[in-house]
């Protein structure tokens with residue numbers, strides 16, 4: 076058993092309370108690689124932001140859970156080395172799909188876990204979440220649950236359509252499950268193709284797709300029913316068009332990739348939404364920089380030559396999100 080406290084990590088309780096009260100959101104960045112971890116820590120330290128580093132089941136399979144745990148410990152020490160006296164870093168399991176996986180993470184240094192029972196019938200979702208909460212709280216680990224289903228791919232669970240969270244269920248769900256935060260479905264979705272062209276309109280000037288707006292009425296109704304309760308938005312990458320254009324200009328093929336407009340995420344951050352999940356934008360920033368580098372320097376074959384600009388591009392993106400969208404800068 077390794078407690079996250081031994082690793083210098085924190086759970087989400089205090090940072091979420093401050094974020095809800097302060098009208099900003101904590102960035103939750105997925106990571107699988109050393110360069111992503113370095114870029115996340117550099118961005119968080121430079122902007123004085125708390126940060127959630129999250130690991131999916133797929134990331135654990137790719138990079139190995141033990142390695143990722145020590146990388147999170149390394150992130151804390153690296154933040155201190157960069158001059159941050161009191162880093163506020165959470166190691167979070169993203170889309171945990173079983174009690175056993177959540178328990179394994181809690182026993183191995185995670186400070187927060189998500190149990191995603193959103194595809195289960197309502198009562199089963201409550202029962203599974205409650206079981207995870209009981210174990211997690213005994214170890215002072217916080218738990219994110221999900222109610223409502225996002226369109227797109229939730230790890231291995233594919234959902235063609237989005238089922239918005241039903242506001243009339245949130246009080247009963249949070250009370251009976253005991254979860255510390257709740258991921259809701261208001262029209263975001265995972266990946267770089269969040270909406271089909273048919274669901275969007277086209278900007279007549281640029282020809283770019285304009286996605287349908289998020290269901291803020293549902294968010295506000297949820298906030299009314301659960302005052303001050305921490306709400307989470309998954310699938311919140313903006314899929315920056317300049318990165319998509321760079322990828323496409325250098326041999327990539329991402330037609331009609333579209334994300335959530337940043338103005339809407341800015342608005343959500345000011346509400347009870349206190350955690351915003353971003354993974355795809357990091358993938359796009361990394362891929363754009365690498366494709367461009369390969370095109371410009373065909374003779375390069377040392378990974379450091381192309382991973383360095385990739386890391387810099389991700390760092391720029393993380394800083395932009397923290398300062399210009401979520402507003403979590405200057406909070407340490």
Ligand code: G3H
Pocket residue numbers: 105131132133134169170228229230265266354355
């Ligand atoms: O919500 C899913 C995250 O983007 C993680 O994706 O399962 O491909 O690591 P992954």
Ligand code: 13P
Pocket residue numbers: 105169170264265266267308309310311312313352353354355356
């Ligand atoms: P994006 O695919 O929009 O980055 O969402 C990531 C996410 O929700 C991780 O849980």
Ligand code: ZN
Pocket residue numbers: 170265309310352
């Ligand atoms: Zn997600």
